[in-house]
């Protein structure tokens with residue numbers, strides 16, 4: 001019938017024949033279709049099979065909505081016998097086998113979820129947020145399930161919080177390709193062990209050349225145990241953060257002891273103390289120098305921090321080692337407990353810190369990824385559970401370009 005051809009053309013139902021259209025309540029339209037090529041092909045090998053049985057019930061696939069109508073494709077797949085694959089359900093060209101959405105719906109959903117909140121995406125697709133979340137989860141699982149990790153030489157490990165009540169997940173990055181390769185619940189030793197044991201073969205573990213992490217015993221221990229040939233590098237940004245925290249400890253201590261008039265002088269120092277020397281204005285430098293008279297303890301802590309910045313500029317490991325030794329000696333003599341504690345930590349982990357000088361490896365790439373992860377998290381205003389969060393991380397910064405797995409024939413935006 002001519003009007004069915006018009007509908008097929010209008011809705012771009014390529015490779016399908018429209019057999020009927022019916023309208024239902026709640027703005028649902030069902031379009032009866034069948035594969036255009038006189039079908040019954042095996043989904044595994046594409047060869048034609050003989051029909052064994054007709055399913056009793058038609059099946060529905062959700063398609064892209066049109067003009068406020070929720071569109072469903074309707075077809076009754078047949079069971080066929082393939083010479084190679086035996087009894088099997090015929091190939092459905094518009095959807096993955098077992099999926100309840102069409103490929104072009106899936107593509108649109110993945111693209112929307114990369115770019116906007118799931119709530120907005122659900123609205124545009126005409127489904128509830130929880131339905132969308134399930135569809136997304138199934139799609140990502142299906143598309144990642146056959147994926148194997150390859151060529152991992154430089155890896156980074158970091159933690160990320162995903163819930164207001166401080167739940168943590170561990171992210172593993174491929175630092176060369178700047179992607180997330182794995183997400184696991186928790187940040188303890190068993191979490192990271194399960195990555196090395198279940199996702200990498202012993203050959204792959206041996207091929208890891210360097211691994212970057214923070215000063216967490218769990219991560220460091222796992223790298224030492226599983227990656228015999230990897231150089232352990234402590235992430236520079238985490239070391240800098242530890243120093244900043246120690247300086248802030250000193251500041252807080254002084255704030256607690258200060259009286260009202262002294263507190264006036266300490267106001268507004270917090271962020272100033274964090275600032276890197278290269279981004280400081282002249283006025284800020286003067287304020288910090290005035291501290292020398294105002295509060296000697298904070299001043300000394302800040303000076304120590306400022307001096308340590310030099311460490312990252314060294315090219316020769318031996319010179320860096322010498323510098324770090326001198327610095328920790330000075331910090332240990334400082335009579336500032338937080339700085340002394342930090343100096344002891346840095347001494348304990350100095351090999352990992354100095355490994356930066358020879359490898360220049362940092363999780364800086366992961367800082368970029370983490371920024372995106374944070375955007376994803378804020379967009380959803382937090383996640384109650386890990387899987388929906390992990391789905392979005394894999395979708396936006398994962399090692400598989402998930403939408404690209406869908407054949408270009410179904411990519412319409």
Ligand SMILES: [Zn+2]
Pocket residue numbers: 042043044045046047082083084085086
């Ligand atoms: Zn076959």
